[in-house]
Amino acid sequence: MAKSKRGRSLWHLPARGRGTCPVCHSTRIKLLYPRTKSDGMSLKVCKRCDKAPQSRIDAL
Numbered sequence: 001m002a003k004s005k006r007g008r009s010l011w012h013l014p015a016r017g018r019g020t021c022p023v024c025h026s027t028r029i030k031l032l033y034p035r036t037k038s039d040g041m042s043l044k045v046c047k048r049c050d051k052a053p054q055s056r057i058d059a060l
Contacts, residue, residue: 022060023049 010017010030020027023045033050035043038058045052 019044021046021049023052023056 017030017032018028019031021029021031022043026046026048029046031044031046033045033047035045035050035052035057037043037060038054043057043060045057049056
């Protein structure tokens with residue numbers, strides 16, 4: 001049976017949760033993973049950059 005609710009929560013986000021990743025600069029990619037810089041600022045990053053080292057996040 002089909003899962004009609006899968007991804008439905010993304011519909012309420014601006015641009016369906018998509019944008020340009022601030023770490024790898026990929027365009028039109030889902031930004032669903034919050035990462036926090038050392039100074040406390042929060043960023044939304046893509047799935048690949050979710051596992052990036054903290055030094056790469058702080059370089060922004």
